[in-house]
Amino acid sequence: MTELGRVYGQTPARFAADAVRLAVADAGLRLTDVDGLLTSSGMSGGISIDLQRDLGLTDLQLLSHLQAYGSTAGAMVQFASMAVQSGMASVVACVFADSPLQPERGAGAAYGTRRAPAGWWGLLGASGIVGANPMYALAARRHMERYGTTSEQLGHIAVAQRAWAAGNPAAQLRDPITLADHQASRWIVEPFHLLDCCLVSNGGIAVVVTSAERAAALAQPPVNVLGWAQRHPGHYLRRDPDFGLVTGAESAGPAALAMAGVSLADVDVAELYDCYTFTVLVSLEDYGFCAKGDGGPFVASGVLGPGGKLAVNTGGGQLSGYYMWGMTPLSEAVIQARGQGGDRQADAHDIVLVSGNGGVLDHHSTLVLGSAATA
C-alpha cells in the first residue's frame, strides 16, 4: 500500500502504479513476473487498463478493469484466483487507487458534487438525495424502526474500531473516542452522526495473487484464498422488502464458508466493509454472528474492540483507518492472516472473513482467507 490519507499531488493512476510496484516487491517478485493485471478505481476515476503501459508490463495474459463499487476488491481476488486456477495467468496484480481529497477543501466536498441536474439522477438530487449518506441513513432508519436498533449501539462500533486503530500506524484517526464523543459528533444525515461515517482517503493498495506452490517460495507468509462468493440483489431504487434489513452477505457468507470447508465458528477475524457503522452491524447479522435484528445489543455487549470476543475491523476499518473501498478490509485481512498486525495482531488469525459492499448494500462480495497454517 502507498501512503494513505491526506496525501496530495498524485493522480489515481500514479497511486495505482506505486501500489502495484510496492505489492510486487513486498511479495519478493519483480514486475516482469506479473502476467495478469486487474485495475479498479474510485469515484475520481483516472485508472484504466492503461496502467499496463504506465508500469511497462508486456505480454500480459490477463488485463481488465473491474467496477463493482465497494465489492470490487473481493471480485478482483476472485477473478484472479480463477485465472490462476485455470492456468490463464500465474501472477496477477489487483489494484485500487483513488484521490478524491484536494487540499483546502473539506472531505465532505469530495463526494458531494451534485451530478448534472437532469433526468432521473437530477431528480434524485433535486429531491435532496445526493451521495451515499442519505441512502444509507434511510437503510439504517428502517433497521432501527424494525428491530429497535439505536444510535448508541451504532456508536459502540465506532468506539471499538477507533480502539483498534490506535494500534495501526497507517490509520488516519488513532486518538481514542468515547460513546459520548460519538453521540456529540454533529449530525450528517440522521440517524448518522459524523462518527458513523467513513473517512475519505487518497492512496492506492494492491494485492498479488499467485498459486499456492509459487507463494510458498516467496518473501511473505502466504495467505490462502479458501472461499469466495458474490451477491447482487438488484433492487437499487426499487421496492425492496429487504432494504436496510438484509444484505447479500446473508447468502454469500454461507456459500463462501462452504467453499472454504469451514464454518462461521472457525472464523478468527472478520474484516467487514464499514462505509458506515450500520454496514458493520447489518453484516454481522447477515453472516450469522448474531441473530437477525440482534445486531444492536450484540455490538453493545462489548464483543468488539481489542480484547473482545470477536476481532472485527482490527485496523480501524474505513471509519478510523483509511478509506480504500474494498481494499480496506482486504488489506487488513492479509496483514492479520500473515500475523503482521503488530500491536493490533489478533491472537488467532487462521481464518479471516472479508466482506465487500457496494452501492447501497446492492453489491456484495465475501472472501474467506486462510493463514499459512491452513495450506
Added chain:
Amino acid sequence: MNVGPVQRDEATTEFFDGTAAGQFLLRQCAEGHFTEPAATACSSCGRTELAFVPAAGGATLVSWAVSYGRPAGDEPPPRTVLAIGELDEGPWWWAQLDGAEQAEGPADGGDRLRVGQRLRLEFRRADGEYEAVPVFVLA
C-alpha cells in the same frame, strides 16, 4: 424547504410532462403490474411495453432520514427530511417529506415519524425554468 433544480432529458420527458400537470406517472404492463417510473421493464414480469399511468397520490412511510445543510452563521443548520414512500400502487419513491422538519425532532425528542404513516404526493418547483419535483407531505 425547497427542492433543487432539475431539467428533463430524453428518458424523463413523459414523467416531467406528468409532474407539470400534477401527476406522478408510474409504468404499468399489460398484466396490470405497476413499476417505478424509471423502469424500462416490468419488475414483476419483465414486459417492456409499459404504459404511463398516474398514481392516485397516496403512500405510506417506509423509512426516513434527516439531512443537515451547512449552517449559516449562528443559525442551526437547515434540516431536510428525506423519505421512502410506498405508493398505494406498490412501487417505492424517494423524495423530500415536506413539512415534517418539526415532527422529526433531533435524536429522540419530539413527535417522531413512524413507519406506515400516511403520506400524499405533491409537487414543488425550484425557482427558474425547472421541472416540477414530487415531494411527500403528511396526509
